[in-house]
Amino acid sequence: MRDFVSESAKRLEASPIRAILDRAAALRASGKDVIPFSAGEPDFPTPEPIKQAAMKAIADNYSHYASNRGLPALRKILSRMIETSTSVSYDPESEILITSSGAEALNNSLLTFINPGDEVIIPTPAFVSYKNLVKFAGGTFVDVPLRAENGFQLDADEIERHITPRTKMIVLNNPNNPSGAVYERAALEKVSELAVRHDLLVISDEMYSRLVYDDAEFISMAALPGMRERTIVISGFSKSYAMTGWRLGYIAADKALTGMILKVHQYSTTCSPTFIQQGLVDSLELPETEAAVKDMLSAFTRRREAIVKGLQAIDGITPVVPKGAFYVLVDVSATGLTGADFALKLLEEFSVATVPAIGLGDSCGDYIRISYAASDENIAEGLKRLEAFMKSLKKD
Template identity: 40%
Template sequence: MTNKSPLAARTAPRIVMEDEAFRSKMMGVAAGMTDVIAMGRGDPDFHTPGHIVEAAKVALDANEHHYTGPNGLPQLREAICANLKTSYALDYTPDEIIVTAGVQESIMLCMLGLVTPGDEVLITSPRFTTYDTAVKLCGGIPVPVPTYQKDDFALDVNEIEKRITDKTRMFVLVSPNNPTGAVTPPDVIRKIADLAIKHDILIIADDIYAALIYPGHEHLSMATLPGMKERTITLNGFSKTYAMTGWRVGYMAAPADFVAKLIEPRHTLSINTCTVSQFAALAALTGPQDEMHKTFADYAERRAYLMTALTDAGLTYGAPGGAFYIYTNISSTGMKGAAFCEALLSETGVMLFPGDMFGEPESDFIRISYLQPLDRIKEAMSRIQSFIAKRRVAA
């Protein structure tokens, strides 16, 4: 065993490595294999639409590769406001928008701006654990609010209320949620709003998947409700909707007086979002939406196939109302999520992620991302079905 370097030995206790070891282990195994079908990450397999890429090239040729203001290009912020109004009935002005390096940076900026040591932050669970990390880095305490398969992982307002204490600072609402794809119904959104006002808590409404809603489900943006815009931060971005994960453009929308306080912290984090990427994002909002609609149709087809195939394999799940994930219960195999994913990868070359990576230790669940062409998804399911059948016979 080697001695730690002075840097590693003196790392601040706020820095922890919870999911990284398992993720790195899986990536290391996959790197030594051929014909791996990756259905773990939330990275769309589609190309960024051509007109968006072309807009970036034009921006480069026009010498648009210098700093912008910390809050982003004025024309992009105007386009974001127009889109929020058209798509979600949200009323924001450009001075209420900060363009960030993906929603990931927005999350950190929110926590830096609002969380003080000892504050409790309620978070829909299972969950995207970046929220946990950001809260802890600011001295806060993440408090999971559980959701359940029997409810298709939709939020129950009673589960929120019974976890509210005098230390509760805010509630993080992600709808559709990652990793479950659960959409919180409008009537529940309204009840959460009433709860926020009653207990004087703040809301982060993470709408990154809000454009990806399947028939029978409806998205309601929290800040449209009476008394909620002033206590809500709306987060959204371009990564999932426009297959722009690597471009790193997201944004937050909040009351102007709060946004003004975050300009200098935002400048400190990264000065501004990549200028060329901002021009690409502008083209995404103002250009043709045909490819986006085709992508959504493909997701719907993949979702329908997977739901049937998983049922045929004897697995259950919460029916996803949005996004591109199916949170699948593999307890019938006699294995826990992490062991299932490790064995599946090494034996079949299919890479999935366990619920352990979404705030659920010793999880009975796996997250399946349907971000592969349908023929590859069918091949993956064939391998998964054989893998499961082999274990059931052995049992």
């Protein structure tokens, strides 16, 4: 039989995050109590007003096609929310597009603008999807490793050194998964100057924009001079609203960009589930919904403090203190193990699921990623098991 697999599909790599999740699920099925430090999934329930409104939307027969762009009322709400949080104004009629998850938004944006041979600069460590979607589109992934000693902050000079005549786009994730870095204004301004000078597009994945800590300040790339017309902002509801399984995201960008992305969207999902959209229309701006979100944000702040303090107290590993999102990168090189070997042994021997960071950046082979989207109880137990694991390594 001939090889039927497309060259695009062959360029994809299996997600190391999913591999860990699948193995953890198998261990749970066998009776193991696995601590979930791997998935970026808040353990909170979706805010009650959203659930009730979605159920009412089903009962009210919001079960038919919506506009390809999404329900107009939801786009108007998002336009208001974006302008309030970033000062950037988008026309809800032509510059906001509802997608079935942030993942679809990323996929459609890259497929719309990347031709075979186009170079896409991605500062790493970075979410595993970026590299693979660039390759799927036929583009060339250009890795710009960031430095742990600099808190994985953006390095505009290093980015500039990687720009060539074939460079078309820069992909940023701010706050960053997996490093927890929140990019500083000065660095973002330098990168924006590069984008304008070299006439580049920027995808700005802002899924974690509400999850910032200490003195960190989230700044949307689109808010910087000259960037609104060349920035594709991607976000959604999975992280801040604990809606990972609902699969709803959105794109905000200049109408010249969203108009083209819309065509790809039309042939991928047509439209996102209407009852979910209507449920958000009826609940997103309710005070009760915002109160539930603020409670979750407060919990993440508490959990971040607990996980960082606990990791810093364990000899032989070094956490990089995050300023945003809900992940910690941990340097395990002092153990003599790679991040991949460390994560595998920790999972198999002590039932703690983490992610080997090598899958998130070629320079991150000495790191694991820990998600503190887990419950307070799981964080406490996971830290105990991690400490016991480190003691067991010293005995070997």
